[in-house]
Amino acid sequence: MNTFHEPPRIAGPVPQPKAPREKPPPGAWDAHAHVFGPADKFPYTPGRGYTPPDAPVENFVALLDHNGCARGVVVQGNAHGYDNRVVLDALARYPRRLRGVAITDTRIAPATLRDWHRLGMRGLRFHLFEKKQNYVRGVGLDVFEVFRKTMAELGWVMQIFCDWRMMADVAPTLREIAREMPVIVDHYGMVEAARGVNEPNFQALLRLVGEGAVHVKLSAPYRISTQFPDYADARPFHDALLRANPERLLWGTDWPHPSIATAVMPDDGHLLDLFYAWTPDEATRRRILVETPARLFGG
Numbered sequence: 001m002n003t004f005h006e007p008p009r010i011a012g013p014v015p016q017p018k019a020p021r022e023k024p025p026p027g028a029w030d031a032h033a034h035v036f037g038p039a040d041k042f043p044y045t046p047g048r049g050y051t052p053p054d055a056p057v058e059n060f061v062a063l064l065d066h067n068g069c070a071r072g073v074v075v076q077g078n079a080h081g082y083d084n085r086v087v088l089d090a091l092a093r094y095p096r097r098l099r100g101v102a103i104t105d106t107r108i109a110p111a112t113l114r115d116w117h118r119l120g121m122r123g124l125r126f127h128l129f130e131k132k133q134n135y136v137r138g139v140g141l142d143v144f145e146v147f148r149k150t151m152a153e154l155g156w157v158m159q160i161f162c163d164w165r166m167m168a169d170v171a172p173t174l175r176e177i178a179r180e181m182p183v184i185v186d187h188y189g190m191v192e193a194a195r196g197v198n199e200p201n202f203q204a205l206l207r208l209v210g211e212g213a214v215h216v217k218l219s220a221p222y223r224i225s226t227q228f229p230d231y232a233d234a235r236p237f238h239d240a241l242l243r244a245n246p247e248r249l250l251w252g253t254d255w256p257h258p259s260i261a262t263a264v265m266p267d268d269g270h271l272l273d274l275f276y277a278w279t280p281d282e283a284t285r286r287r288i289l290v291e292t293p294a295r296l297f298g299g
Contacts, residue, residue, distance in 0.1 A: 044080060045081030057074070110150040114154065127139065189201070190223060218251045
């Protein structure tokens with residue numbers, strides 16, 4: 001009996017986002033996005049959790065132009081599993097504009113990272129979830145240990161997508177790793193905005209940021225908020241991170257917004273407008289949009 005089930009198809013991004021009210025400064029980065037397909041060239045992996053519409057690199061570069069961003073970071077999407085060819089192709093085609101973050105298991109040798117580095121890869125992404133959650137499309141700290149030495153030698157980032165309930169427990173480990181390489185936590189730490197900034201795991205993240213140990217991406221407020229389209233309940237998290245240490249923050253769209261329903265799909269121009277509204281100081285904007293991502297990914 002055939003037990004294969006096609007993973008659910010997800011919505012694509014807003015096809016014609018609004019123009020942002022204000023263009024970012026020269027050299028700005030969109031430090032978090034994904035590319036998918038085209039599927040006939042870069043097939044989606046069996047066992048994936050979702051099936052995206054094609055969102056090829058040309059579309060992301062067009063979004064960079066639309067929003068006024070000079071450069072972008074392409075993060076391997078889970079729909080492609082551990083097959084990073086789609087990101088490597090993007091880096092090869094746009095070497096002056098793009099850098100990448102891969103997801104891989106140990107089927108590749110650590111030395112392969114050096115080949116990827118020459119193309120523009122600058123980090124690996126890891127998924128920290130409790131085992132009972134059965135999140136099978138990422139790799140954890142056991143795989144990180146295999147690549148740790150080579151990542152440190154290359155100056156790569158260790159990027160994590162973390163179950164917010166684990167942050168306080170993993171904070172000492174992240175603090176230790178940060179002595180060897182930059183550590184980046186995705187999407188405001190993924191703490192549900194309704195829980196408020198005093199939630200102990202978010203406070204643990206704030207301490208790491210305040211110490212300078214960890215970076216956080218001010219990306220995808222819609223992943224912590226239920227208040228589409230302005231995400232007012234996410235604003236206190238943004239403000240708290242700015243107060244903690246603006247030198248450890250980056251911004252990104254999270255385009256093409258995997259697994260977000262069409263009815264609440266964010267507009268990418270509006271996301272940049274929100275960042276500007278929530279970050280009124282010009283020097284701080286430049287630090288987050290230009291200086292920090294250039295330091296982490298620009299070489």
